[in-house]
Amino acid sequence: MSVAPSKESGTITGKDDLIAYMASGCKPKTAWRIGTEHEKFAYCTQTFKAVPYTGEQGIHAFFQGMIQEFNWQPILENGQPIALSKGDAAISLEPGGQVELSGGLLSTIHQTCNEVHTHLHEVKTIGARLGIDFLGMGFHPHWSREQISWMPKQRYDIMRAYMPKKGNLGLDMMLRTCTIQVNLDFASEADMVQKFRVSLALQPIATALFANSPFLEGKKNGYKSYRSHIWTDTDPDRCGLLPFVFEDGMGFERYVDYMLDVPMYFVYRNGTYIDASGQSFRDFMAGDLQAYPGHLPRISDWTDHLSTAFPEVRLKKFLEMRGADGGPWQRICALPALWVGLLYDDEALQAAADLISTWTIAEISALRDAVPAQGLQTPFRNTTVQQLALQVLEIARTGLRNRGHLSRSGNDEGVYLNGLQEFTEGGMTPAEAIMKDYHGDMAALVRTQTY
Numbered sequence: 001m002s003v004a005p006s007k008e009s010g011t012i013t014g015k016d017d018l019i020a021y022m023a024s025g026c027k028p029k030t031a032w033r034i035g036t037e038h039e040k041f042a043y044c045t046q047t048f049k050a051v052p053y054t055g056e057q058g059i060h061a062f063f064q065g066m067i068q069e070f071n072w073q074p075i076l077e078n079g080q081p082i083a084l085s086k087g088d089a090a091i092s093l094e095p096g097g098q099v100e101l102s103g104g105l106l107s108t109i110h111q112t113c114n115e116v117h118t119h120l121h122e123v124k125t126i127g128a129r130l131g132i133d134f135l136g137m138g139f140h141p142h143w144s145r146e147q148i149s150w151m152p153k154q155r156y157d158i159m160r161a162y163m164p165k166k167g168n169l170g171l172d173m174m175l176r177t178c179t180i181q182v183n184l185d186f187a188s189e190a191d192m193v194q195k196f197r198v199s200l201a202l203q204p205i206a207t208a209l210f211a212n213s214p215f216l217e218g219k220k221n222g223y224k225s226y227r228s229h230i231w232t233d234t235d236p237d238r239c240g241l242l243p244f245v246f247e248d249g250m251g252f253e254r255y256v257d258y259m260l261d262v263p264m265y266f267v268y269r270n271g272t273y274i275d276a277s278g279q280s281f282r283d284f285m286a287g288d289l290q291a292y293p294g295h296l297p298r299i300s301d302w303t304d305h306l307s308t309a310f311p312e313v314r315l316k317k318f319l320e321m322r323g324a325d326g327g328p329w330q331r332i333c334a335l336p337a338l339w340v341g342l343l344y345d346d347e348a349l350q351a352a353a354d355l356i357s358t359w360t361i362a363e364i365s366a367l368r369d370a371v372p373a374q375g376l377q378t379p380f381r382n383t384t385v386q387q388l389a390l391q392v393l394e395i396a397r398t399g400l401r402n403r404g405h406l407s408r409s410g411n412d413e414g415v416y417l418n419g420l421q422e423f424t425e426g427g428m429t430p431a432e433a434i435m436k437d438y439h440g441d442m443a444a445l446v447r448t449q450t451y
Helices: 015-023 061-071 109-130 154-165 169-177 189-210 227-233 252-261 279-283 297-308 327-344 345-356 361-378 385-403 415-426 430-437 442-448
Strands: 034-042 073-077 081-085 087-093 099-100 130-133 179-184 266-270 272-275 313-315 317-325
Touching: 015 252, 034 109, 034 189, 034 327, 061 073, 061 081, 061 109, 081 313, 099 109, 099 130, 109 169, 109 327, 109 415, 130 154, 154 169, 154 266, 154 272, 169 227, 179 327, 189 313, 189 317, 189 345, 189 385, 189 415, 227 313, 227 317, 252 279, 266 297, 279 297, 279 313, 317 327, 317 442, 327 345, 327 385, 327 415, 385 415, 430 442
Parallel strands: none
Antiparallel strands: 034 099, 034 130, 034 179, 073 081, 081 087, 087 099, 179 317, 266 272, 313 317
């Protein structure tokens, strides 16, 4: 029997509220910003073991150091710091203790690279005192699931129980992967749609360019990007490509419809996560959510729900590019440079749209499935991903050159693509470079990939 829903401040009852929320992300080009995120594995320098949350050599102690020396502010859950904030930036924890920087909203890639440099200086300063260092790869090359401690976040407990019901590799995604992402703006619904289509079609190219996860528990795993492969066996309800993005009628409402069909994970109320895994946000809007009957959702519930879908490109009030493996600090700068160059300049965006204009959904899907194993050598029509990547890099360079943001030394933002260019011209992903230099010493490999 339904319980009459209670009205709370800021509640939503209809789809129009959700559409309006998404549309509120539209902003003029002068207000577009760059938000870069990256994750890294924390490990004990002497033992190479995963860093637990507690103890003298734990994440809690690391956070305390960041608070005391660099003025980060703690975000608490059950009285324990589970994240840090400073300005519009945050440091958070992934389920296995991966340390993530969600950077501030910046105007140029030069600023992004300065932010990354400052952040890595801070974490390495505190880490050195505790005997902790940080590894930049897409999948941890050595640890098993059992060797990794779970972080004390309630939402992860819910996801941990639910993931194995939907796929075989969801717990690996949670515990053993790291990524680099960039969040970018749009001017209008039409601009969002064009950028969504371009970035979704080209996401396999980015995956190849950043592929950096060729090992599983000390052995070669047969993939260039095992991290990308993991998403194919995590949860089909909330992962993968979104064919409807390329169909007529794509817009904010169509994405809202998709998200309403994605099963929920939780409702957050009064400091507690209520397990609503597998339940329907549509029922929530009707006041019939089994886990929380008689209550209507708030906009904060919708924003939480948006964060529980994991497609290759994710829409919130901005677009998130999600296809890249974690890597060394130069690649943290390269990922936003690639997408800003493609999407933030009209000439480049049109050139990228023209490049993918005849690609079919089936071809894009086949690319996405093949690239994790084949990398730059993946065939496409009468060419390869390597050749496509060189075209994409040239388009991105044009876009960055047109933006005209110069560093103090006079370089435009295209300088951050140089490393990608070198790898791509050589036909080699970062993963292949790692494997080429690997001679059975996993400790040595970890050291070479440490920030």
